[in-house]
Amino acid sequence: MLADGLVVRISDALFKSSLAKNAKPVFPQKIAKFEIKFGEKWAIWGGGKGQFLDVLANKYLCDPPLSLQYGRTQGSAPHVELMAFKGVIPTAHLSARYEHFKDEFDQTCKKFILDNAIGSNAVSYDVSTTDRKVDMALYDKLVDELKLTDLQDRWAMGLSNGQMRRARLAYSLLKEPDMLLIDDPFLGLDSTAASIISKFLANYQSKRRCSVTIGLRIQDAIPQWCTHVCCVDEREGIVFQGPTHELQDQINSMRKRYELEARKHNSSSRYQVEDLVASHPMFRKPQHEVLKMPSTIELRGLEVKYKGVPVLQDLHWDVKPGSKWHIRGDNGSGKSTLLSLITAEHPQSWNSKVIEQGQPRKTGSSNYFDINRRIGMSSPEIHAIVLKNAARDLDIREMISTGFHDASSNNFKPMWTRLSDDKKLLVEMYIKHFNLQELAQTERFSQLNVSNQKLVLFIRSLIKMPQVLILDEAFSGMERGAMMRSHEVLEAWPGTVLVVSHVEEETPKCDHYLRLLAPGNYKVGQISHDET
Numbered sequence: 001m002l003a004d005g006l007v008v009r010i011s012d013a014l015f016k017s018s019l020a021k022n023a024k025p026v027f028p029q030k031i032a033k034f035e036i037k038f039g040e041k042w043a044i045w046g047g048g049k050g051q052f053l054d055v056l057a058n059k060y061l062c063d064p065p066l067s068l069q070y071g072r073t074q075g076s077a078p079h080v081e082l083m084a085f086k087g088v089i090p091t092a093h094l095s096a097r098y099e100h101f102k103d104e105f106d107q108t109c110k111k112f113i114l115d116n117a118i119g120s121n122a123v124s125y126d127v128s129t130t131d132r133k134v135d136m137a138l139y140d141k142l143v144d145e146l147k148l149t150d151l152q153d154r155w156a157m158g159l160s161n162g163q164m165r166r167a168r169l170a171y172s173l174l175k176e177p178d179m180l181l182i183d184d185p186f187l188g189l190d191s192t193a194a195s196i197i198s199k200f201l202a203n204y205q206s207k208r209r210c211s212v213t214i215g216l217r218i219q220d221a222i223p224q225w226c227t228h229v230c231c232v233d234e235r236e237g238i239v240f241q242g243p244t245h246e247l248q249d250q251i252n253s254m255r256k257r258y259e260l261e262a263r264k265h266n267s268s269s270r271y272q273v274e275d276l277v278a279s280h281p282m283f284r285k286p287q288h289e290v291l292k293m294p295s296t297i298e299l300r301g302l303e304v305k306y307k308g309v310p311v312l313q314d315l316h317w318d319v320k321p322g323s324k325w326h327i328r329g330d331n332g333s334g335k336s337t338l339l340s341l342i343t344a345e346h347p348q349s350w351n352s353k354v355i356e357q358g359q360p361r362k363t364g365s366s367n368y369f370d371i372n373r374r375i376g377m378s379s380p381e382i383h384a385i386v387l388k389n390a391a392r393d394l395d396i397r398e399m400i401s402t403g404f405h406d407a408s409s410n411n412f413k414p415m416w417t418r419l420s421d422d423k424k425l426l427v428e429m430y431i432k433h434f435n436l437q438e439l440a441q442t443e444r445f446s447q448l449n450v451s452n453q454k455l456v457l458f459i460r461s462l463i464k465m466p467q468v469l470i471l472d473e474a475f476s477g478m479e480r481g482a483m484m485r486s487h488e489v490l491e492a493w494p495g496t497v498l499v500v501s502h503v504e505e506e507t508p509k510c511d512h513y514l515r516l517l518a519p520g521n522y523k524v525g526q527i528s529h530d531e532t
């Protein structure tokens with residue numbers, strides 16, 4: 001048993017994902033010593049953060065057997081809650097999100113957070129699934145502090161990504177954990193929501209003196225409330241650890257090291273970015289021809305309502321061929337709704353106020369597959385579907401190739417062997433350019449870290465050289481080096497690009513913005529070159 005006050009201890013441990021003799025360890029070296037005490041607040045920082053959080057959540061096998069131990073609270077093993085946002089949880093793809101409303105088993109946000117009963121929309125009673133006593137005073141406090149009061153009666157599946165993340169945090173904290181682990185706590189949140197969550201975690205003190213541990217990338221600032229930091233590299237394991245205030249010099253020099261490595265990596269590129277985009281139909285198209293082309297998308301007074309309440313109202317927007325747009329707006333302002341209209345995932349997509357290449361969209365004249373033939377997309381929803389359905393079967397090459405399915409971004413049927421030599425060559429060029437050759441030899445998509453998963457999904461979204469490229473939070477969770485390299489490709493990208501991103505650093509260079517302020521209140525503008 002561990003000494004009082006310790007929630008977890010690792011000593012001389014090697015971690016593996018399976019019992020197979022030749023199974024590769026998660027980190028090549030043994031972890032000599034690591035401890036978290038009750039009430040401490042840790043940042044696990046660096047390329048190996050995801051794996052290390054999984055280690056702490058007891059997802060791997062440790063060798064020798066007792067080299068990972070948990071402290072005991074009130075006579076029992078501590079309760080550990082891990083929140084990792086690989087895609088959206090539990091919302092699936094947007095079309096499913098709307099279809100789900102037909103599903104009688106969808107639940108309200110309140111029931112989702114309480115998580116102690118299941119019910120059906122067809123009957124008026126619920127069935128308890130646990131005998132867990134829910135502390136309703138704590139529920140009220142969490143709902144209030146996480147600004148969920150007005151969302152309690154909404155269907156959970158209809159919550160926006162940012163709203164769902166706050167609900168998911170309330171769900172975990174209501175279980176009164178002893179150790180809370182959150183990977184990328186601010187991913188996909190607008191600045192207000194990010195500061196709500198940061199302040200909340202800073203002040204969070206539970207009866208059980210829960211320790212809070214967050215996973216951050218090297219480029220992320222470490223919040224001041226993190227009392228301790230542990231830098232974990234994917235290859236080296238723990239690089240250093242201890243109280244944050246004692247480690248400032250090491251933190252700064254580690255940042256510089258990563259920055260240099262990313263630059264070195266970028267300058268050793270085998271291809272010019274122009275080679276990668278040269279097969280796009282808009283590549284080097286003379287300006288006078290582009291000017292004569294009809295708008296890629298035009299919205300003439302678009303409106304979308306949920307149960308009579310407008311989310312988008314009287315929206316006018318003209319997207320010219322080859323223009324690059326940053327779609328801005330707080331969590332819940334309607335960005336995903338707008339994109340789902342463009343990709344025809346939304347039930348109200350057949351709307352004559354949506355004009356595509358000069359033609360109003362109408363039932364009968366355009367179908368889902370024609371619409372999506374010209375669209376490539378990376379989004380949290382696609383990431384979630386892929387992890388659920390295809391991640392274990394496909395390697396990097398196969399995953400990128402599924403981007404060639406021309407009629408849908410959600411088709412993950414293997415495609416590599418059916419590709420022409422030219423297409424195979426293009427996939428290989430991207431793999432080399434992004435330095436993924438080694439991983440492409442051995443790893444399945446599910447074995448990649450989140451940053452490389454996002455990178456592969458980014459390459460997949462552009463591999464068919466689509467007219468419209470939609471990048472919804474495509475770079476959140478990505479390491480800086482991979483992100484810089486992706487942005488470089490986008491600068492040379494000749495097609496239309498629509499970007500949704502809350503973090504300035506993650507936003508590729510765009511020339512226009514559309515800001516969703518409130519239903520009926522929009523701002524469209526140019527982005528000057530020194531602004532991102």
Ligand SMILES: Nc1ncnc2c1ncn2[C@@H]1O[C@H](COP(=O)(O)OP(=O)(O)OP(=O)(O)O)[C@@H](O)[C@H]1O
Nearest residue numbers: 158159160161162163306331332333334335336337
């Ligand atoms: N099917 C639905 N039924 C009812 N309300 C919905 C539905 N889908 C979305 N909403 C609500 O519409 C609003 C817009 O949601 P949307 O997902 O488009 O926002 P967003 O701007 O993409 O947010 P985020 O930045 O958090 O991803 C939100 O308040 C959301 O709760």
